Amino acid sequence: xxxxxxxxxxxxxxxxxxxxxxxxxxxxxxxxxxxxxxxxxxxxxxxxxxxxxxxxxxxxxxxxxxxxxxxxxxxxxxxxxxxxxxxxxxxxxxxxxxxxxxxxxxxxxxxxxxxxxxxxxxxxxxxxxxxxxxxxxxxxxxxxxxxxxxxxxxxxxxxxxxxxxxxxxxxxxxxxxxxxxxxxxxxxxxxxxxxxxxxxxxxxxxxxxxxxxxxxxxxxxxxxxxxxxxxxxxxxxxxxxxxxxxxxxxxxxxxxxxxxxxxxxxxxxxxxxxxxxxxxxxxxxxxxxxxxxxxxxxxxxxxxxxxxxxxxxxxxxxxxxxxxxxxxxxxxxxxxxxxxxxxxxxxxxxxxxxxxxxxxxxxxxxxxxxxxxxxxxxxxxxxxxxxxxxxxxxxxxxxxxxxxxxxxxxxxxxxxxxxxxxxxxxxxxxxxxxxxxxxxxxxxxxxxxxxxxxxxxxxxxxxxxxxxxxxxxxxxxxxxxxxxxxxxxxxxxxxxxxxxxxxxxxxxxxxxxxxxxxxxx
RNA sequence: GCCCCCAUCGUCUAGCGGCCCAGGACGCGGCCCUUUCAAGGCCGAGAUCAGGGGUUCGAAUCCCCUUGGGGGCACCA
Numbered sequence: 001x002x003x004x005x006x007x008x009x010x011x012x013x014x015x016x017x018x019x020x021x022x023x024x025x026x027x028x029x030x031x032x033x034x035x036x037x038x039x040x041x042x043x044x045x046x047x048x049x050x051x052x053x054x055x056x057x058x059x060x061x062x063x064x065x066x067x068x069x070x071x072x073x074x075x076x077x078x079x080x081x082x083x084x085x086x087x088x089x090x091x092x093x094x095x096x097x098x099x100x101x102x103x104x105x106x107x108x109x110x111x112x113x114x115x116x117x118x119x120x121x122x123x124x125x126x127x128x129x130x131x132x133x134x135x136x137x138x139x140x141x142x143x144x145x146x147x148x149x150x151x152x153x154x155x156x157x158x159x160x161x162x163x164x165x166x167x168x169x170x171x172x173x174x175x176x177x178x179x180x181x182x183x184x185x186x187x188x189x190x191x192x193x194x195x196x197x198x199x200x201x202x203x204x205x206x207x208x209x210x211x212x213x214x215x216x217x218x219x220x221x222x223x224x225x226x227x228x229x230x231x232x233x234x235x236x237x238x239x240x241x242x243x244x245x246x247x248x249x250x251x252x253x254x255x256x257x258x259x260x261x262x263x264x265x266x267x268x269x270x271x272x273x274x275x276x277x278x279x280x281x282x283x284x285x286x287x288x289x290x291x292x293x294x295x296x297x298x299x300x301x302x303x304x305x306x307x308x309x310x311x312x313x314x315x316x317x318x319x320x321x322x323x324x325x326x327x328x329x330x331x332x333x334x335x336x337x338x339x340x341x342x343x344x345x346x347x348x349x350x351x352x353x354x355x356x357x358x359x360x361x362x363x364x365x366x367x368x369x370x371x372x373x374x375x376x377x378x379x380x381x382x383x384x385x386x387x388x389x390x391x392x393x394x395x396x397x398x399x400x401x402x403x404x405x406x407x408x409x410x411x412x413x414x415x416x417x418x419x420x421x422x423x424x425x426x427x428x429x430x431x432x433x434x435x436x437x438x439x440x441x442x443x444x445x446x447x448x449x450x451x452x453x454x455x456x457x458x459x460x461x462x463x464x465x466x467x468x469x470x471x472x473x474x475x476x477x478x479x480x481x482x483x484x485x486x487x488x489x490x491x492x493x494x495x496x497x498x499x500x501x502x503x504x505x506x507x508x509x510x511x512x513x514x515x516x517x518x519x520x521x
Numbered sequence: 522g523c524c525c526c527c528a529u530c531g532u533c534u535a536g537c538g539g540c541c542c543a544g545g546a547c548g549c550g551g552c553c554c555u556u557u558c559a560a561g562g563c564c565g566a567g568a569u570c571a572g573g574g575g576u577u578c579g580a581a582u583c584c585c586c587u588u589g590g591g592g593g594c595a596c597c598a
Binding site: 144152339472475480488491 | 546
């Protein structure tokens with residue numbers, strides 16, 4: 001051992017970290033446009049963003065679109081939209097306009113940086129650190145199959161590693177497609193001093209000669225990310241733990257190029273309820289889907305921060321500023337975390353309650369105005385929604401909302417003309433039809449006689465009826481509640497009536513009376 | 522099969538050798554408040570700190586092994 005000290009970058013990391021702490025922090029979020037980013041993915045972006053903001057550094061977004069087969073149109077937009085919605089602003093990266101970028105290392109789309117990778121690959125080939133491989137995908141496929149059969153570790157068998165110049169010329173003149181593979185040193189080891197995990201070491205001879213340039217001329221992730229991270233001056237690579245196994249390859253690449261590697265921090269993964277890596281099959285995991293369901297970006301932000309990081313032993317609800325102020329790599333957890341959607345729902349409720357009613361009303365509008373089939377108010381309700389009316393409704397439902405999407409259900413009775421409900425609901429426990437009918441008729445008369453229709457007058461007029469009718473408050477109020485809202489659970493009665501207004505209340509009370517009369521045997 | 526990472530209540534976590542027969546939060550149960558539903562308040566159940574060895578006067582905290590879980594092993598990222 002000890003032959004390849006150069007491969008042991010880790011031993012110097014302590015010193016390097018200190019030196020770099022005075023260097024500018026530059027971190028990146030490097031998603032691949034293969035679909036809408038899910039919450040686990042965006043959590044990585046979040047931690048990078050927090051680290052950049054905490055240290056006054058730069059947060060860079062780079063699109064890793066080096067796989068034409070998996071490219072999904074619209075994915076870049078979805079990624080940027082997700083970041084934007086969560087308030088994760090980037091200093092360099094796509095502008096959001098077509099395939100444009102801004103920043104001193106533009107472009108930030110890898111598909112637009114091909115010459116850079118070609119040059120890098122050529123440099124490695126010239127230096128003997130890489131070689132062209134002419135093996136066909138079919139042969140590699142068979143190789144893997146055989147290796148699996150013999151229970152041997154899969155990996156390239158290095159057939160083309162030591163081709164003679166003549167053999168190579170032969171393949172080239174035949175026009176055999178080729179890739180470029182990295183010549184992994186067969187001795188020594190590579191080590192990284194991971195900022196969250198400490199030192200991790202790998203034996204070089206366990207790594208195979210991985211592809212760095214594909215036959216279509218596009219680089220693989222390994223090459224592209226190393227080349228870009230270097231050229232873009234990335235100081236810290238913070239990525240999910242699934243990347244840890246490929247770190248030795250990256251280290252070896254830096255070494256071959258003669259570049260100083262950035263510091264690495266492998267973040268814990270976000271797991272589904274079954275403890276497996278979170279993925280689509282765990283349900284709606286897309287960030288944008290959470291927006292559709294009425295989660296507040298500040299709530300999701302806060303929740304995601306808590307998945308793998310903590311401020312102390314008790315602080316959970318934190319403003320974005322507080323998190324930025326306190327964020328540190330030292331307090332990142334090592335173990336993966338299950339995405340607990342129930343806690344997210346609770347936290348969302350906390351944030352909803354903190355909103356100024358005016359603000360909540362504004363956020364509710366677009367959701368309420370969606371078609372009923374998409375979770376909006378019943379289609380019979382006119383759009384746009386009456387803003388002034390909504391503003392008065394909001395305080396009554398604010399503390400009952402856990403997600404904005406519940407708004408339609410919680411407020412629909414304020415808007416619909418005719419309430420649909422089972423008349424039997426009007427009859428409260430311990431009451432009968434006659435008593436209820438008499439009560440509602442008495443209430444109707446009292447409300448009709450009201451000079452002013454406000455909370456105080458309503459209560460002053462109705463509460464005394466409890467005694468007059470000889471029933472319990474809950475019995476009378478319950479009946480009125482069903483009459484005016486069509487349901488047994490609703491916001492406080494008098495406030496609800498006040499907001500509903502005189503006309504709506506009278507009409508609904510009359511309808512209730514009519515319904516009861518109609519059910520008379 | 523091989524390599525790597527991880528391991529405190531169901532879940533998210535605090536704990537970085539004595540303050541811990543383990544604290545907070547979600548969820549759950551009960552009570553209070555109350556015209557319903559919420560919100561809020563209080564109380565409670567819930568972790569022999571995965572198991573076993575060490576080290577130490579002393580271990581959830583350090584070391585080793587085992588077990589369990591996860592990730593990776595593509596001309597995908």
